Every structure is written in structure tokens, then in C-alpha cells.
Amino acid sequence: MNPDSMPPAGSRAAAAAAPGYRPDSQSTFRTCPVTTRRIHDKAEALVKANAVTAIVFLLVGAIAALLLVLTRWQAVHLLSATWYYRLLGVHAMSMLIFFIIFFEMAVLHFASTALLNARNAAPKLSWAGFGLMLGGALMVEWKMWAGKADVLFTSYVPLRADPLFYLGVILFAVGALVVTFIFFANLAVAKKERTYEGSLPLVVYGAATAAIIAVITLLHGAAIYIPTFLWSLGLMEVDPQVYRLIWWGLGHSSQQINVAAMVAIWYMLGALTIGAVVLNEKISRSAFVLYILFISMASAHHLLVDPGMGPAWKIVNTSYFMYMAVLASMIHGFTVPAGMELGMRLRGYTNGMFEWLRKAPWGDPGFSSLVLSVVVFGFVGGITGVTIGTEQINIIVHNTLRSPGHFHATVVSGTAMAFMGATYYLIPLVFQKRVALWPLARIQPYIFAGGMFIFTISMTAAGYFGVPRRHWDITFAGAPYSVPFNPIVDFLLALVALGGVIAATGAFIFVAISVKSVFFGTALGEITKGTAMVGVPRGITHPPTHATDVDARNAALHDPARGLMGPAPGTIVLVMIFLAVFALYFFSNWKILSFLWKIG
Amino acid sequence: MHTETHTGLDSPKGNWWKPAHRAEKVWVGIAFAWCMVLFAMMPLWHWKGGQNPSGIRRKVEPAAFMARTQEFIREYRVGDDRGMPIVEPPPGSDIYLMGMAFQWTPILKLQKGASYTLHLSALDVNHGFSLFPVNVNFQVVPGYDYGLRITPNSSGDYRIICNEFCGIGHHLMVGRVIVVDPPVTAMTTPGGGE
Ligand code: HEM
Ligand SMILES: [Cu+2]
Ligand SMILES: [Cu+2]
Numbered sequence: 001m002n003p004d005s006m007p008p009a010g011s012r013a014a015a016a017a018a019p020g021y022r023p024d025s026q027s028t029f030r031t032c033p034v035t036t037r038r039i040h041d042k043a044e045a046l047v048k049a050n051a052v053t054a055i056v057f058l059l060v061g062a063i064a065a066l067l068l069v070l071t072r073w074q075a076v077h078l079l080s081a082t083w084y085y086r087l088l089g090v091h092a093m094s095m096l097i098f099f100i101i102f103f104e105m106a107v108l109h110f111a112s113t114a115l116l117n118a119r120n121a122a123p124k125l126s127w128a129g130f131g132l133m134l135g136g137a138l139m140v141e142w143k144m145w146a147g148k149a150d151v152l153f154t155s156y157v158p159l160r161a162d163p164l165f166y167l168g169v170i171l172f173a174v175g176a177l178v179v180t181f182i183f184f185a186n187l188a189v190a191k192k193e194r195t196y197e198g199s200l201p202l203v204v205y206g207a208a209t210a211a212i213i214a215v216i217t218l219l220h221g222a223a224i225y226i227p228t229f230l231w232s233l234g235l236m237e238v239d240p241q242v243y244r245l246i247w248w249g250l251g252h253s254s255q256q257i258n259v260a261a262m263v264a265i266w267y268m269l270g271a272l273t274i275g276a277v278v279l280n281e282k283i284s285r286s287a288f289v290l291y292i293l294f295i296s297m298a299s300a301h302h303l304l305v306d307p308g309m310g311p312a313w314k315i316v317n318t319s320y321f322m323y324m325a326v327l328a329s330m331i332h333g334f335t336v337p338a339g340m341e342l343g344m345r346l347r348g349y350t351n352g353m354f355e356w357l358r359k360a361p362w363g364d365p366g367f368s369s370l371v372l373s374v375v376v377f378g379f380v381g382g383i384t385g386v387t388i389g390t391e392q393i394n395i396i397v398h399n400t401l402r403s404p405g406h407f408h409a410t411v412v413s414g415t416a417m418a419f420m421g422a423t424y425y426l427i428p429l430v431f432q433k434r435v436a437l438w439p440l441a442r443i444q445p446y447i448f449a450g451g452m453f454i455f456t457i458s459m460t461a462a463g464y465f466g467v468p469r470r471h472w473d474i475t476f477a478g479a480p481y482s483v484p485f486n487p488i489v490d491f492l493l494a495l496v497a498l499g500g501v502i503a504a505t506g507a508f509i510f511v512a513i514s515v516k517s518v519f520f521g522t523a524l525g526e527i528t529k530g531t532a533m534v535g536v537p538r539g540i541t542h543p544p545t546h547a548t549d550v551d552a553r554n555a556a557l558h559d560p561a562r563g564l565m566g567p568a569p570g571t572i573v574l575v576m577i578f579l580a581v582f583a584l585y586f587f588s589n590w591k592i593l594s595f596l597w598k599i600g
Numbered sequence: 601m602h603t604e605t606h607t608g609l610d611s612p613k614g615n616w617w618k619p620a621h622r623a624e625k626v627w628v629g630i631a632f633a634w635c636m637v638l639f640a641m642m643p644l645w646h647w648k649g650g651q652n653p654s655g656i657r658r659k660v661e662p663a664a665f666m667a668r669t670q671e672f673i674r675e676y677r678v679g680d681d682r683g684m685p686i687v688e689p690p691p692g693s694d695i696y697l698m699g700m701a702f703q704w705t706p707i708l709k710l711q712k713g714a715s716y717t718l719h720l721s722a723l724d725v726n727h728g729f730s731l732f733p734v735n736v737n738f739q740v741v742p743g744y745d746y747g748l749r750i751t752p753n754s755s756g757d758y759r760i761i762c763n764e765f766c767g768i769g770h771h772l773m774v775g776r777v778i779v780v781d782p783p784v785t786a787m788t789t790p791g792g793g794e
Binding site: 035081082085115150152156158159196197198199200201202203206239240241244264267268270271272275276277278279280281282283285303304305306307308309310311314315318323324326327330331334335338339343346386390391392394395396397398399400464465466468469470471472473474476478479480481483485486546548550551553554558564565566567568572575579582583586590593594596597598599600 | 603604605606607608609610611612613614616617618620621622623624626627628630631632634635636638639641642643645646649650651652653654655657682684703715720721724725726728730731732733734735736737738739740741742743744745746748749750751752753759761762763764765766767768769770771772773774775776
């Protein structure tokens with residue numbers, strides 16, 4: 001049977017026509033031809049503005065990235081010292097803060113309106129939030145490019161930047177806080193106006209998790225940037241260690257916003273591309289709650305070799321609290337692929353362990369982004385992150401290239417990759433355009449993730465030799481003593497450059513596709529289900545809907561007679577491989593540590 | 601039409617707090633057990649392992665730390681290298697290293713197998729202590745004294761790279777640690793000891 005010929009999932013259609021559904025009179029809605037959801041024009045405009053702004057910052061960050069890798073590659077050593085450090089700040093702020101958070105704001109607007117058939121509760125305030133964020137971001141960029149804030153994005157006190165730099169960050173954060181509150185207001189209005197039946201969809205629940213963590217994060221942000229702003233004006237003192245503690249309360253929890261948003265997008269892309277189902281709502285939702293409960297304490301793993309805190313504090317905060325968040329990620333790392341596997345099996349791809357993977361739409365950039373994001377985030381980002389965040393192992397890692405090697409595998413290959421995948425669906429569904437440069441779009445995720453894979457692995461390897469991060473010249477020309485690195489380091493840094501250039505190219509292609517589609521693209525036009533179209537992801541032309549007897553099929557796959565492997569045996573094999581790699585990497589690091597001088 | 605089986609984009613109807621399949625429960629159990637292993641390794645290493653970032657930690661005024669370091673240099677100075685004092689403290693003693701943009705003061709001359717309490721602090725901004733090529737890294741924060749018990753296990757000419765950004769001259773900041781073999785007569789236990 002052809003699974004694609006089935007009618008759309010009933011629950012979606014039912015939600016659009018939910019009884020008692022009364023949009024307020026001033027709002028204009030359109031009905032999405034693909035998902036049959038009702039989309040509020042004002043909400044949609046906000047999604048568009050935030051997404052486009054995010055992508056502009058991605059462009060700025062990627063240009064800086066290209067120049068940075070070409071500087072770290074000692075054979076080329078492109079930038080001067082001053083510009084290397086300056087652009088390092090620009091890169092991190094533009095990417096980690098502006099690109100990622102503007103995109104998250106787009107996700108929040110989208111999840112709280114379009115996914116619920118709901119309206120934006122306060123469009124004017126939403127635009128005010130957007131304006132504050134943009135104004136703050138431009139202020140920060142201005143100060144950095146002008147050389148008035150050569151303090152990198154962590155701006156560790158007592159390094160001092162122009163007060164307007166800190167003020168810009170504060171404005172940006174206040175704007176983001178406003179948007180976050182609007183997200184909750186949208187949810188409340190949707191509930192009140194009964195635009196959907198039942199509980200929040202899991203994707204919206206994940207977005208809500210991200211929003212709650214965002215509030216916690218932004219409060220830490222206020223707690224540190226407001227005093228630092230006053231300090232920069234000479235009005236108060238800020239202790240350097242206390243600064244690091246609270247700054248990482250902001251800096252680390254914000255990574256958890258990224259993780260929660262990324263996981264929500266994993267569930268969304270799984271549903272859109274291959275009809276991934278939710279294995280068990282209880283488990284997935286509980287895992288999101290673990291993120292909220294335990295994450296702000298994980299800031300400790302940035303301070304493991306700091307003088308201000310003792311071992312008990314370090315262990316409790318990294319292990320008890322952080323490992324519960326790690327547990328949550330390990331749960332999603334199972335439920336997401338298992339939901340994908342089950343979704344495919346329910347649609348008839350039941351042969352062997354891996355037919356569900358072999359027959360998956362690998363040419364759909366939404367799908368390939370999803371898989372690459374899950375794999376690189378889990379295998380590289382997750383494993384390295386937990387390992388280097390161990391109290392003692394951090395001694396051989398802190399501030400070496402292993403650190404950026406790790407987080408480019410999480411927030412870049414994981415979060416940024418997932419956001420790119422989501423964009424390939426936002427372009428047709430929200431912007432109502434075809435994806436431009438389609439042949440390039442189909443390979444873009446492979447370019448970006450492939451480049452990042454080489455980049456992160458070789459950075460991690462260089463870090464083993466003690467190569468420092470944030471360092472302009474490891475040949476130490478001009479320094480009083482020579483520092484003779486193992487010659488293999490030259491090779492590794494060349495690989496870092498190779499991977500970095502490939503990844504940056506992937507980012508540029510993505511920007512080109514997005515800009516061309518949105519501003520110069522062809523309208524989406526009529527979609528004939530079952531007919532492939534250039535510039536339209538397969539999940540839209542061939543919606544991965546389930547047969548009406550899906551519950552019966554699901555029950556059959558859950559039959560206890562199928563044994564412990566259950567409905568998703570392929571995933572079990574994959575997670576076992578994951579666990580083995582994890583254990584191997586973890587314990588080999590302890591082994592390396594044991595060869596060092598005795599320290600204590 | 602209403603199906604129980606749904607995607608993450610659909611609202612679950614009714615009560616979704618339902619028992620999970622055994623496979624999922626088992627995975628949650630395994631993941632939890634693994635997290636406990638990750639946790640247990642840290643206290644275990646404090647107990648049995650030789651490398652821990654514990655140290656003696658206290659607040660110190662930068663000026664006081666500088667005065668203490670200068671006194672230390674006066675006491676044990678054995679020479680200098682282009683103006684930077686070389687200091688050879690007796691095994692077992694407290695030794696001092698201060699970071700400031702863009703140098704580490706002084707040069708330390710230590711004995712293989714002997715233990716010292718290395719006090720690290722910064723006078724101006726954060727610096728990063730990175731012992732090359734051993735690859736031991738600590739954060740050096742102004743206003744805080746980090747006293748770490750160290751025991752060099754090999755002789756040689758080592759470097760201290762600064763690996764925390766401390767200003768535009770950051771990449772010029774390199775210090776030096778020399779580890780020499782202990783004099784034969786002084787060796788009470790083979791290979792030295794605590
Ligand atoms: C497009 C591909 C990218 C490339 C080639 C790239 C490359 C680099 C390089 C070479 C560094 C400097 C490492 C060092 O010398 O210490 C760096 C730092 C960094 N990157 Fe990226 N990056 C990319 C994308 C991103 C993205 C998307 C994000 C965030 C979402 C990001 C966040 C950061 C951060 C936070 C730092 C640390 C800056 C610091 O140490 O102050 N990067 N990146
Ligand atoms: Cu320094
Ligand atoms: Cu430095």
C-alpha cells in the first residue's frame with residue numbers, strides 16, 4: 001500500500017475546527033494548505049522578521065569564522081593579533097547570541113501560534129521586544145567592530161569594555177525577556193480561546209521548556225550585566241570570581257535553551273519529514289522537565305579548575321545536577337530516533353533492523369539536517385561534553401582547543417544544524433516560497449555537518465596536545481621562550497582549517513538559499529500531493545501521514561511477543577553503540593589523566 | 601477521525617501519563633545507571649586518584665600576593681634568565697607564581713619526585729595556567745590564591761602558556777618551569793615520594 005495516499009492525520013484537521021474556536025475579530029488568518037493549520041498574519045510577520053534577522057547575523061558570524069580558522073591555521077595566519085581577538089568576540093556574539101537567540105524567538109512565535117492555530121496575543125509588544133533586541137545587538141556589534149570591546153564574549157571582569165557594550169547586551173536581554181513572556185501569553189490565549197483540543201503538542205511543550213529556561217537564564221543575565229555595566233561606569237565593584245560564577249549561570253543555562261529548542265525541532269522535523277511518532281508522552285515530557293530542574297547549576301562545569309569553589313561544590317553541581325540533564329538528553333537521544341523508526345515502521349517500512357533508515361528521504365534537507373544534528377550532537381558533542389565536564393578530567397581540557405571542539409559539536413552541529421533544517425520547512429510553510437537553489441539545498445546539510453565533523457574532531461585532537469583556545473600564535477614568535485608543539489599539531493590545525501572552511505561554505509550556501517528564497521524566490525504555488533516539486537521538501541509534497549488503522553499497527557509492533565527489542569529494535573542497536581563509544585572515550589580520558597604529575 | 605498514535609505536532613487527547621514499553625524503561629534505567637557511574641568517578645578519584653583540582657583556596661589582595669612572591673624570590677633566587685629570576689625552593693615548600701599581562705613570574709626550578717604547594721594568582725585580569733607539554737590547566741583569578749600540591753614526575757624544561765585571554769599581548773605570555781633530577785644522595789626512597 002502507498003502510505004502517502006492516506007488522508008492527513010485526523011487530529012490536525014480536528015484541531016483547526018475545534019469547537020468553540022473564536023478568533024478575535026481584528027486578526028486575519030490564512031489556512032495552511034499543507035498542515036491545515038490556521039496561521040495568524042501578525043504572528044507570521046514576527047516569525048519572518050526574527051528568522052531573517054537571525055540569518056543576517058549568521059552571515060556576519062560565518063564571515064568572522066572563516067577569517068578565524070584561516071588565522072588559527074598557522075601556515076596561513078591571516079589576521080593580525082588585534083583583529084583575531086576582535087573578530088573572535090564578533091564571531092561568538094553574532095553566532096551564539098544573536099543568530100541563535102533571534103532564531104529561537106522565531107521558534108517561540110511559531111510554536112505558540114501556528115502550531116496551535118492561535119493568534120499572537122500582543123503584536124505591538126512583540127515588535128517592541130524585537131526592536132529592543134535588534135537595537136541592543138547593533139550597539140554591541142558597533143562597539144566590537146570599533147575596537148571598544150576587545151574583551152571576547154565572556155567579558156571576564158576586570159577586562160573592561162565601553163559601557164555601551166554592556167548596555168547593548170542588557171537591551172538585547174530585556175527584549176528577549178519580553179518575547180518570552182509573550183510566548184506564555186500566547187499559550188494562555190490559545191488555551192482560553194480553545195484553539196486546540198487536549199494537551200499542548202510535544203513540540204510546543206519543548207518550546208515552553210526552552211522559554212522557561214530562558215527566563216531563568218535572562219535573570220542570571222540581569223544579575224551579572226547590570227552590576228558590570230555599573231562597574232564599567234565606575235559606580236561599583238565586581239569580584240572576578242563572582243563574575244565568572246554568575247556569568248556562567250547565564251552562559252551555561254543559555255546552552256540549555258538551545259538544547260531544549262533543538263530537541264523540540266527534532267520532534268518537529270521527525271513529524272514533518274517521515275511521520276515520526278511520540279513513543280511515550282510521559283517519558284519525553286518528563287525529560288524536558290529534568291532540563292528545567294537541573295540546568296542552572298551546571299554552570300559549575302566551567303569553573304572546575306577555578307580557585308573560588310571547593311571540590312564538594314564542584315562535584316554536587318556538576319554531577320548531581322548536571323547528570324540529571326545528561327540523563328534527559330540520553331532519553332531524548334533514544335526517543336527521537338525511536339519515534340522516527342516507529343513512524344517509518346507504521347508506514348510500512350518494517351523489514352529488518354534498518355529498512356526505516358535505508359528508505360528514508362535522505363534528499364530532503366529537513367530530514368538530513370535532523371539526522372546529522374542528532375548524530376553529531378550525540379556522538380561528538382554529548383560524549384565530549386560530559387567527559388570534559390568531569391571535575392578532574394577538566395584539568396587536561398580547560399581552555400584548550402578541546403573546549404571549542406566540544407561546543408561546535410553541540411550548539412553548531414546540533415542546534416544550528418537543526419535550525420537550518422527547520423528553515424527548509426519554514427520557507428515553504430511560512431514564507432510560502434519555494435526553496436531556491438534546490439540542488440544545493442539538498443546537499444547543504446551534508447556540507448555543513450561534514451565540515452563541522454572534521455573541524456570538531458581535529459580541534460579536540462589538537463587540544464590533547466595542550467593547544468590553547470583563544471590564542472593568536474602558537475608558534476610563539478616574539479615570546480621570550482619557544483614552545484615546541486608536537487609536529488602533528490600543524491597537521492591537526494590544517495585539518496581544523498579544512499573542516500572550518502567547508503563548514504563556513506555550508507553556512508554561506510545556507511544564507512544564500514534563505515535570502516534568495518525569501519526575497520527573490522518563486523511563490524510556492526499549488527501543491528499536488530504525491531508529485532515531487534523542485535524547491536519543495538518531500539515532507540510537503542509527500543506528507544508522511546499514517547493509515548487509519550495506525551493504532552492497530554502500533555499495538556502489533558508493541559506486542560510483548562516481539563520481545564525486549566520492542567517497536568524500535570534498530571534504535572536499540574544504535575544507542576548501544578553510542579553507549580560503548582561513550583564508555584570508551586570516558587575511561588580513556590581517565591587513563592590519560594593518570595599519567596600526569598600528581599596534583600591536588 | 602482520532603488516533604492514539606500521533607506525532608509531536610499533534611495534541612495528545614485525554615490522559616497521556618501511560619506506562620512506557622519495556623524497551624524504553626530499560627534504556628532510561630541504563631542511562632540512569634551510567635550517569636551514576638559518571639558521578640561516582642569524581643569522589644572515587646579524590647580518594648584513589650592522583651590528580652585533583654582541590655587545592656587550598658583563599659582570597660588574597662593582589663598587592664599582598666605580589667609582596668609574598670617577591671619575598672619568595674629574594675629568599676630562593678639562584679640566577680636569572682634575561683632579567684627573569686630563577687628560583688629554586690626546597691622540596692616540600694610553598695612556592696609562588698604570579699600572572700600579570702603578559703608574563704609569569706618567576707621561573708621555578710623544581711626537583712623531580714619532590715612535592716611543592718604551588719600558589720597561583722593574578723595581579724590584573726584572569727590568566728590561564730597551562731603547563732606545557734604536560735597539559736595541566738588551571739584558571740588564575742585575581743584576588744584568589746589557588747594553592748595546589750604538585751609532584752613533578754619527570755625532569756625537563758617546561759613552559760607555562762597563558763591560555764586565558766588577558767589582552768592583546770596574550771599570545772606572548774609564556775613562563776618557564778625547570779625540573780631537575782634530585783641529587784643522588786638526597787634520594788631516600790627510590791623514585792622519590794610525597
Ligand atoms: C560556520 C562555521 C563555524 C566555524 C568555521 C567556526 C569557527 C570558529 C573558530 C575558528 C573559533 C576560534 C577558536 C579559537 O581560536 O579559540 C570559534 C570560536 C567560537 N565559535 Fe565558532 N565557528 C562556526 C560556527 C559557530 C556557530 C554557529 C556558533 C554559535 C552558535 C559558534 C560559536 C563560537 C563560540 C562561542 C566561540 C568561542 C569564542 C571565544 O573563545 O571567545 N561558532 N569558532
Ligand atoms: Cu595571561
Ligand atoms: Cu593570556
